[in-house]
Amino acid sequence: MSRTYVAVLGVGGVGKAFLSQLSLLPDHLRPALIFLSRSSKNIVSKDYEPIQISQYPSSLASSSSPVLKLPEVAQFLSNAPGRSIVVDNTSSQDVAEAYPSFLSKGISVVTPNKKAFSSSYGLWGDIFSAASSTNAMVYHESSVGAGLPVISTLKDLVATGDQVTRIEGVFSGTMSYLFNTFSPADNEPSGSWSEIVAKAKEAGFTEPDPRDDLNGMDVARKLTILARIAGLKVEGPTSFPVQSLIPKELESASSAEEFMSKLPDHDKDMERYKKEAKSANKVVRYVGSIDVASGAVKVGLQMVELGTPTASLRGSDNLICFYTQRYGANPLVIQGAGAGAEVTAMGVTADLLKVVERLR
């Protein structure tokens, strides 16, 4: 049984939680960490000896190793004396676009980053054809519903010949938290819209730039991924209707900081929408749906009847319903936290274990 090797890119909220979970794996299942990076620093193992995980915060901060370019990282991994895996814990488009070159060198990819699977359909094709040419593996469970078993469930439904007819629900931990707090079904709201957005960012639910959640693109990316797995050739997250919650006047904000500082000026718009829902005895939720037969995908706000599962969601919970021929009128439902560093890292670590076990 040969040793496996791992490179980890990104040590933000998810990356840190992942490294902590990696350090707790039993020795025989833990690949040797041979490369670790953040955007401007990296540690490269000498002679493929494992980097000590417990020392990484200080060793990465003090590292003076020249920062390797992605093709150099791929070359370093492909020269390792055993099979290697790259774990992408960034939200970088550049890293996502490098997956075909890692995979074509036999390096497996594990990631919560949605970008590679929801950008152009061409990149999606390149990733899976590169993987099949070398038998490298690609696992990205946490790219939809964080650690919830959403992608594995959908793949199992499809692989076993069920016909998925419709997928719908709440796909964003951030949007769920925002509306469950701002427009709760059973108690008083706590705070203005902009205060709740700031809390979602602090809790680590949002994308590195919260505008990527509020503009609907995070949900649109997730639906693109699920639609493609269900067999639809969706070109990308801008190829169907997506409702943005970014106020028109803030569309040109030059940074996330400027956006957050000006958001309180627009609290009254969301307040008005919430009141309208309340007067109809409803609450506001941000939902998405895929109609597989017609190929229609849409994402946006909905006023939801009180007492329904969507209206009763709490915290950052996602609620994902798969309607299929076998399941009939009662969908297969997956519910639970859909964002947060620990639950996202759990999906990443579990994917890593699947790759390690299949490489043995």
Ligand SMILES: NC(=O)C1=CN([C@@H]2O[C@H](COP(=O)(O)OP(=O)(O)OC[C@H]3O[C@@H](n4cnc5c(N)ncnc54)[C@H](OP(=O)(O)O)[C@@H]3O)[C@@H](O)[C@H]2O)C=CC1
């Ligand atoms: N947070 C969540 O609940 C969930 C997150 N995800 C996904 O997980 C990923 C990580 O999210 P999160 O940890 O919250 O984000 P963070 O912003 O906290 O961390 C991102 C990390 O990536 C690093 N980074 C950026 N570009 C590069 C690069 N080119 N090479 C190496 N490192 C790089 C950053 O470095 P630096 O610190 O130097 O800037 C930072 O360490 C994202 O793709 C996100 O969509 C998925 C599901 C849920």
Ligand SMILES: N[C@@H](CC=O)C(=O)O
């Ligand atoms: N920002 C995302 C994180 C997980 O994908 C969300 O809020 O769902």
Ligand code: NA
């Ligand atoms: Na998931």
